[in-house]
Amino acid sequence: MKVPLLDVKAQNAPLRGALLEAMARVMDSGGFILGPEVEAFEKELAAMLGVARAIGVSSGTDALLVALMALGVGPGDEVVTTPLSFYATVGCIARLGGRPVFADIEPESFNLDPAAAAAACGAKTRALIPVHLFGRPATLPKVEQPVVEDAAQSIGACKLGGIMSCLSFFPSKNLGAFGDAGAVLCDDAQIADNVVLLRTHGSRPKYVHHVVGGNFRLDALQAAILRVKLPRLAGWTAARRANAERYRRMFAAAPGIPAELRLPADVPGHIYNQFVIRAPRRDGLREHLAKQGIGTEVYYPLALHLQPCFAGWGYRAGAFPHAEAATREALALPIFAELTEEQQGFVVGQIAAYYC
Ligand SMILES: Cc1ncc(COP(=O)(O)O)c(C=O)c1O
Known part of the structure; x- marks a missing residue:
């Protein structure tokens, strides 16, 4: 049996007719960038998520960049x-000439520790970026500076709590496009207007540039595809949550699972973009599962403060022990909506076999 980490084809197959129709509609319209398709998607997304404005942009990366x-x-x-x-x-902080100041994660949630983040704020702090990692809502730090939520992995996991929230529609996300796409969510009309201006090189009207922006526009084709998928998102997320619950039952019943192997705790709102366990002898387990045809992934093998491109900031190994431990122990298992009970049983059985 093969169990991929993610099976986008299984998600798209039942929607084939509707997706082709949406793509043909865009082709026939002759309008490919922004326009009515993007506007309609923005309205539908904002209504579903309960925010005043959703602004479609070119990727989750650009959503973060334009928000800052x-x-x-x-x-x-x-x-x-x-x-x-x-x-x-x-990367978005560095690209603007800013300096990231890191605070460690909470070991249980993998999310930024809100108290440590608040303590890391100083006179030069211009913003904070907590990440709702793997789809689990993070507790936002209580600070006076603006909070930009990185919700790339967590669409719909929690209500807008910061000044802006940034989504990614990268194909592996719970709501995935057929390429790169993202959105900025916000309730503040002035900030929304600023994001819209920056999205098209700061120009209003065309060819009159008020501020230096960029090309952060969303394609009509991606918007049309996302409009087909948006009404199905709640069902897919419910299926992911049900799969997570089933893993918990299966792991509890499996003999030989070491006590140190930790499953993600269920919390309200968790959308399980990833189901990330902590596993002893993680790399060996991953290799064993790969040999059995089971896809897994390590999010992330190297913490951000230790990335070679950030060496100039002078962070050293050991600075953030909880995050560094996660890079050695965390392993994402298949959790996509179409995963079958049989496939999950195989995954858990193979994990148990590795430790026996
Ligand atoms: C936490 C997080 N932030 C930002 C991004 C960037 O999103 P994109 O790949 O759409 O640029 C991603 C996407 O993988 C992500 O997982």
């Missing part, structure tokens, strides 16, 4: 964030 630009983050500014995330969380 809208706050005026620039050279010398500090942004407090987590050392355990995808690179883009910190």
